[in-house]
Amino acid sequence: MKRFDETSILFIEDDDADAQSVQQLLCINPKIHLTWVTSLAEGTQHSESSSFDLIITDLGLPDSKDVNVVEVLTRIWPTTPIIVLTGCHMKSLGRFAIHSGAQDYLEKGDLTRSTLAASMSYAMERHSLLQEIKQTCDELSYSNAQLKSAQSRLVQNEKLATIGHLAAGVAHEINNPLSFAKSNLGSLTKYVKNMSTFIDLQSQVVKSATDLEISKHQSNLKIDYILDDCPKLLQETIEGLERIQEIISNLKLFSREEVTKPSPTDINSCLGSTIQVALKNLQDKAEIKYDLAELPPVLCIPQQINQVFMNILLNAAQSIQGYGTITIKTWYDTAVNIRISDSGEGIPTEHLSHIFEPFYTLKQTGEGTGLGLSISHDIIQKHNGTIMVDTTVGLGTQFTITLPVQDS
Ligand SMILES: Nc1ncnc2c1ncn2[C@@H]1O[C@H](COP(=O)(O)OP(=O)(O)OP(=O)(O)O)[C@@H](O)[C@H]1O
Ligand SMILES: [Mg+2]
Structure with missing residues (x-):
């Protein structure tokens, strides 16, 4: 044997x-x-x-x-x-x-003694080989999971960098014409004011004059109406340009290419600038309600936090069939809390445990990469915060983020 x-x-x-x-x-x-x-x-x-x-x-x-x-x-x-x-x-x-x-x-x-001995050594050898293969498989699947997560981060970083770069470029390009249009409008407003004073004076003369021809032209050319409407049009245009300026500054705030280090940040203004950027996608789908409290500054990388809000807000809008509501609430207890609730279709229980996994999507092919929430989870975790989800099928979903407030 x-x-x-x-x-x-x-x-x-x-x-x-x-x-x-x-x-x-x-x-x-x-x-x-x-x-x-x-x-x-x-x-x-x-x-x-x-x-x-x-x-x-x-x-x-x-x-x-x-x-x-x-x-x-x-x-x-x-x-x-x-x-x-x-x-x-x-x-x-x-x-x-x-x-x-x-x-x-x-x-x-x-x-026989020899068949039994051979079988015993064969069984033990085969078993230890199987164990080795199993361990190798476990190691491989762990490496695979790590690779997937690294890949998703790379894709997202690339996506973020591209969006940031584009946004910064567009903001810069628009800013120049905007500045001179606004400055010209300022001068035009003054000119129109002077001209209308002058025309007013002329009108006094025209009224007392016997030349009815001038008075007829004044009426045909609707000079009185134009004089009345001019300041309103100019004011409206100035307001429009101010709005564009605000959008651009939000876009700049959102993209902030240069900011990669944490800085004390007002979370309410992060929400504001993100909503501004996503407004087109949000306003057709939902009424946005706010319940924002005074918050202490949070030490964070605002560009990344904006990205988290963007992912959650877009998911919320995409989950709403027809027209619904998105509610944004912030409050401060021992940490800063942000809750984004939607009146969308909710997430079925069997999918709930997977939504933070990279590449997990329930959207049609080409509509979602399944990276939004896994990246968001990653970002919040790196900021030592938490992200939680609460959902009811047919009623809606709410994501609650908690970010610690540290000394800057
Ligand atoms: N507010 C929500 N309501 C309903 N389902 C949601 C909500 N948020 C996320 N989900 C579900 O979780 C899945 C994963 O979301 P995630 O943001 O990670 O990926 P995605 O939206 O599919 O794609 P991506 O964000 O990369 O474009 C979604 O496909 C969706 O089914
Ligand atoms: Mg998404």
Whole structure:
């Protein structure tokens, strides 16, 4: 018989004669310690008290039969190799047992010292190889998960950089014409004021004059109406330009390419600038309601926090069928809290645990990358905050973010 190091074997066999012959073959080796039991139940009683290097079992036991024996044993001792003993000409049962988790099978009629020794060493070797493969698979799937998450971060960083770059470029381009248009309008307003004073004076003269021709022109050209409407038009145009200026400054705030270090930030103004940028996508889908409290500054990277708000707001708008409501609430207790609620379709329970996973999307192909929430989760985690979701199918979803307030 092949020499084994100290080997502890659980041997399950109810037939006395078969048990005797196996024991005779094994006990010649003093390093083999055999625990013989006659039923599966008796064997499983050793599950807590003893650990075995190998299990040899009959498949026709009084309390269990065939592959069921293997299934029970592998459940209790998942890391112990198993050899099954079958009756003569029962090769198919043996192969079936291997599919269920056994490492080898031996027909009782073929039992000799050498076949048993070969089977034992083969079973233990095969089992340790399987364990190694399993460990390698586990390592591979862990690396794969890490790779996926790194890839998603890279994609998002790239996306962010592109958006930031575009936004900064557009803001710069618009800013110049905007400045001179606004300054020209300022001068025009003064000119119109002077001209209207002058025309007023002329009107006095025209009224007292007998030349009806001038008076007729004044009426045909609607000079009185124009003089009345001019200041209103100019005022409206100035307000329009001021609005564009505000949007541009929000866009700049949103993109802030240069800011990669945390700085004390007003979360309400982050929300404001993000909503401004996303307004086109939001206002067609929902009324936006605000319930904003005074907040202390949060030490954070505002560009990243904006990105989180953007992802959540876009998801909220996309979840609303028809027209609904998005409510934004902020408050401060021991930390700064932001809650974005929507009246959308909600998230079914079976999907809820996956929504923060990279590439998990329920949207049509091409509509979502499934990265928004995984990136948001990552960003909030890096800011030592939390992000939680509460949802009811048919009623809506709310995301609550908590960000700690630290000394800057
Ligand atoms: N407010 C919400 N209401 C309903 N479902 C939501 C909501 N927010 C997220 N989900 C679900 O979670 C999934 C994952 O969201 P996530 O933002 O990560 O990816 P996405 O929106 O599908 O794609 P991406 O944001 O990358 O364009 C979404 O596909 C959607 O099914
Ligand atoms: Mg999304």
